[in-house]
Amino acid sequence: MLFDPVMYMEDHSAWTDPPGLTIRVPALNTQVLERVGANSVFRAIAENKVLRLTVSADSHPDKAIVVLANIAIAAYVDQDAVIDDLPSAIRYLAINASARLEDYWVADDSLWSKAGNRTVSLPDVVAGQKSAILQGRASVFNTPLTQEDLVCYSDQEIKHFAFSPNRFLLSRKFIHMALCGLCQRQIARWIEYVINAKERLFSERKPDLPQA
Numbered sequence: 001m002l003f004d005p006v007m008y009m010e011d012h013s014a015w016t017d018p019p020g021l022t023i024r025v026p027a028l029n030t031q032v033l034e035r036v037g038a039n040s041v042f043r044a045i046a047e048n049k050v051l052r053l054t055v056s057a058d059s060h061p062d063k064a065i066v067v068l069a070n071i072a073i074a075a076y077v078d079q080d081a082v083i084d085d086l087p088s089a090i091r092y093l094a095i096n097a098s099a100r101l102e103d104y105w106v107a108d109d110s111l112w113s114k115a116g117n118r119t120v121s122l123p124d125v126v127a128g129q130k131s132a133i134l135q136g137r138a139s140v141f142n143t144p145l146t147q148e149d150l151v152c153y154s155d156q157e158i159k160h161f162a163f164s165p166n167r168f169l170l171s172r173k174f175i176h177m178a179l180c181g182l183c184q185r186q187i188a189r190w191i192e193y194v195i196n197a198k199e200r201l202f203s204e205r206k207p208d209l210p211q212a
Helices: 029-033 041-059 062-076 086-096 099-107 110-115 125-134 155-163 165-170 181-205
Strands: 021-025 118-122
Touching: 029 041, 029 086, 029 110, 041 086, 041 099, 062 086, 099 110, 155 181
Parallel strands: none
Antiparallel strands: 021 118
16 A cells, blocks of 8 residues: 555645646655654654565565556655665655554654655646647657647548448548547447447348248
């Protein structure tokens, strides 16, 4: 389990704010550890967790542990952390996923309060993708995108592609399909209509089987 105090902040404005903003959230355990004393209870718990995970990690591939640590960094939106090797990966996971440190926080969150909030920048990913597309820096299936690829299908094209999927796949028009959920749903609806029409036609033409 990955523990982050922010999961208790159900009313945080970040849940409803638009993308492309900067927010402040509680410090992570690894950040708190940088500020506590050498003989603190917090540090003793953290170091014990690191030792225990180091032993457990022997039964798993090193690469898997490093990948998991990087997933945790992404989940925490920890924009300062860097995993250099297996020991740093183990340390990051052990401290930030410690259930005992979570209990510590529930009982007394003063260390987290003293550490202060961390600043997290949440970029507008959609706007970034749109900009990359328009500037020719994005591609689909290794094919550079053009302005034409951003244009939705006409009703005629949607019906044509639904009835003639081979022509659709051979045309450049298929690139837009990967970008537009609306056109995906419209074509899927027409394809379903075509399949049902064929099944009805087959059923009507099917001769009655002789009675035994």
